[in-house]
Amino acid sequence: MDIKVLHKSSTFSSFTSSGHKIGSWFATLGDRRRKNSMKTSKSLTLGVVHENPRIGSDGESEEASGASDEVTSPIKLRPKNRRLSEQDINKRLSLPADLHLPESFVAKQNASPTIEGPLSRASRRQSLSEIGFGRTETYTKLYKLGQGTYATVFKGKSRLTDNIVALKEIRLEHEEGVPCTGIREVSLLKELRHANIVTLHDIVHTEKSLTLVFEYLEKDLKQYMDDCGAILSMNNVKLFLFQLLRGLAYCHRRRILHRDLKPQNLLINDKGELKLADFGLARAKSVPTKTYSNEVVTLWYRPPDVLLGSTEYSTQIDMWGVGCIFYEMACGRPLFPGSTVEEELRLIFRALGSPPEDAWGGLAAAYASQKCSPEPLLARAPRLDADAIDLLSKFLCYEAKKRVSAADAMKHPYFRSLGPGVHKLPDVMSIFTIPGIQLNKDPGCRSSNFPKSGVTGHSRRQSMLL
Amino acid sequence: MKDVIDVMQLQREKSRQVPAMDYTETENNFIAVRFIFECGIKLDAQPLTIATAAVLYHRFFKETDSTGYDSYLIAATALYLAGKVKDDPLKIRDVINVTHNTLHRASAPLELGDEYWNMRDAIVQAELLIMRMLKFEVTIVHPHKYQLHYLKSLEGWFSKEEWNKIPLAKASFAFLQDFHFDASILDYSPQHVAVACINLALQCYGVQVPYTDEGDGGVAWYSVFTDDLQKDKLWEIMEKIMEVYDKEKDEK
Incomplete structure (x- = not known):
């Protein structure tokens, strides 16, 4: 309820009308801050997808949530002293059944006469906050999964549901406030609800950090490929590619670009559901080449136009990476593993042939010093059939405008074997709800207990969500 | 060149006569958005960035x-x-620096x-x-892109001379920018706001495009862009845009 505290303390009172100088006003603010530190250790639940898709966002103002709605219904249907069970409360607040409500909360709900009245959004929000949504105490950090450009990701556990979650902790740079990427990731992810996009469950905001609580998926695609010795069943390749395209088509339909597709950003659970993660760079104008820790960001999945510095907005920018990932899944090795921009471009031109001379304003000519003729893709990827090769070549097209869109790629004959049902699914339904669609055992998979392969190797993940 | 009246010069002088606003005298949302625009322009921010700031401010x-x-x-933080x-x-x-200097000239x-x-x-805390307060929903769909698209489509109905003579595009984008001074911009869809700004510009210059007046079956020039905009709603938005200029008068 910190916002309320902040509000009532009139910290942000007018300085102009009272004729104070801005400096003295800010000085007062500074003093106040030192005294109560803005009490930002607790945070309100903001309308995110809780661990139950039925809860929508609630659009109640902070103002209203402060003035608790004492709505007492004039009609009493049940005797007041009836003890409420946890189930009643769960049902009332549309919470998932596996939620553990704190005893104090249940007691309070029983004491409160408002329980029979209609539930306003403000009071539900207040209840959610009392239960523990949006609070830092609710989530236990287990161990660090990785560190990225602007955030650290932990594996964690929700005390409410005992579910494993991924906690992405964004450091609040004292210099410049919340990083740009963090702001965009939160605001974009809040709009996206799709079976192939990682779900944001909760946002916890403290004085020093902003933590995004995500659903936890066992592996990323890179790890998945490593675990099965880089030999995937071709059926699985098709399923992963289709899900990647499905998530991407949903983003592109909303004019959201991912811009940083790579196997490390594609999360996979033990059912084989693939989800897009890390929207930190989505729609950013520039793609960084160094991370926070000064590690070089991988260039392997970047289209030549981006490598040459293009900052044009286009959904086709993501499609090149899809092609590279497709190849990598099918062949077990990255398509263009360059370590510098120059090497990356050289590898691309060697495989796909020199670009047309006037391409990218003649910029490419500097890198394509010697003429290369295209190498047939089939020679590099013998496991791909004719349809797959055709689709791959449509992703790896020099001219961005000619690259196939995610929505069109889903209709490519390569996916015909999945049946017509996959195109009619509602956004939030997984393709594995369709009978007959299931993961095969990967030929290179070392672990014998195949369906539970997700249990091993969790400590090796380096790059989840980063 | 002695007897020539330099219109541009006159305009420059005229615009210079607008005194710098003293923001410390009065405080209200209208003036605060003016403050956003003034500081935004001084900071060389993109027009869409300033529009975003105004919308964030109103939503807050x-x-x-x-x-x-x-x-x-809040304005500076927005x-x-x-x-x-x-x-x-x-x-x-x-x-x-810019906000401080704009407040204390x-x-x-x-x-x-x-x-x-x-x-x-x-600022960091705010x-x-x-x-x-905005529940982390800070991505805004602006009317600008729709307006540009609609104007481009309308351009086809004009001859080149007509289009260059009448500052339709300029006027409608000026209306759009000024509409950001009023919180009622939040109440309408971006497409509707775009149509209203253009329609107001058409009215101002007395330009008649095909289907300026609703003809058969309620078809108007904008029907092809948004099929859910009723005439009453359109005029309501146009009135809101015009009210902004009354508010400016009140301030003086």
Whole structure:
């Protein structure tokens, strides 16, 4: 309820009308801050997808949530002293059944006469906050999964549901406030609800950090490929590619670009559901080449136009990476593993042939010093059939405008074997709800207990969500 | 060249006569958005960044009442946050210097002392406050792109001379920018706002395009762009846009 505290303390009172100088006003603010530190250790639940898709966002103002709605219904249907069970409360607040409500909360709900009245959004929000949504105490950090450009990701556990979650902790740079990427990731992810996009469950905001609580998926695609010795069943390749395209088509339909597709950003659970993660760079104008820790960001999945510095907005920018990932899944090795921009471009031109001379304003000519003729893709990827090769070549097209869109790629004959049902699914339904669609055992998979392969190797993940 | 009246020069002089606004005299949302625009232009921010800041500002005060917060702090923070949202980063030091100097016209830039640090902390904290008030939903769909598209389509109905003679595009974008001064911009869909701005410009210059007046079956020139805009709604938005100019008069 910190916002309320902040509000009532009139910290942000007018300085102009009272004729104070801005400096003295800010000085007062500074003093106040030192005294109560803005009490930002607790945070309100903001309308995110809780661990139950039925809860929508609630659009109640902070103002209203402060003035608790004492709505007492004039009609009493049940005797007041009836003890409420946890189930009643769960049902009332549309919470998932596996939620553990704190005893104090249940007691309070029983004491409160408002329980029979209609539930306003403000009071539900207040209840959610009392239960523990949006609070830092609710989530236990287990161990660090990785560190990225602007955030650290932990594996964690929700005390409410005992579910494993991924906690992405964004450091609040004292210099410049919340990083740009963090702001965009939160605001974009809040709009996206799709079976192939990682779900944001909760946002916890403290004085020093902003933590995004995500659903936890066992592996990323890179790890998945490593675990099965880089030999995937071709059926699985098709399923992963289709899900990647499905998530991407949903983003592109909303004019959201991912811009940083790579196997490390594609999360996979033990059912084989693939989800897009890390929207930190989505729609950013520039793609960084160094991370926070000064590690070089991988260039392997970047289209030549981006490598040459293009900052044009286009959904086709993501499609090149899809092609590279497709190849990598099918062949077990990255398509263009360059370590510098120059090497990356050289590898691309060697495989796909020199670009047309006037391409990218003649910029490419500097890198394509010697003429290369295209190498047939089939020679590099013998496991791909004719349809797959055709689709791959449509992703790896020099001219961005000619690259196939995610929505069109889903209709490519390569996916015909999945049946017509996959195109009619509602956004939030997984393709594995369709009978007959299931993961095969990967030929290179070392672990014998195949369906539970997700249990091993969790400590090796380096790059989840980063 | 002695007897020639230089219209451009006159206009320049005229615009110079508008005195610099003293923001410390009165404080209300209208003036605070003016402050956003003035500071945004001084900071060389993109027009969409400034529009985002104005919308964030209005949305913040829609969530709460305006008496509890200092509107200039929220205005400055909205600008700073808009820069991040729109990927048009503004440096916090620039934001502080520009807003401070705009509020206190003659004063020197702030020293790197307590006053400056307090101001920076205030903006950083207010940024999180705004984000949480708006439930982290800070991505905004603007009318601008729709308006550009509609104008491009309308252009086909004009001859080149006509199009160059009548500043339709300029006027409608001026209306759109000015409409950001009023919180009622939040009440309408971006497509509808775009149509209203263009229609107002058409009315101002007395331009008749095919289907200016609703003809058979309620078809109007904009029906092809948005099929859910009724005439009453359109005129309501146009009136709201015109009211902005009355408000400006009230301020003076």
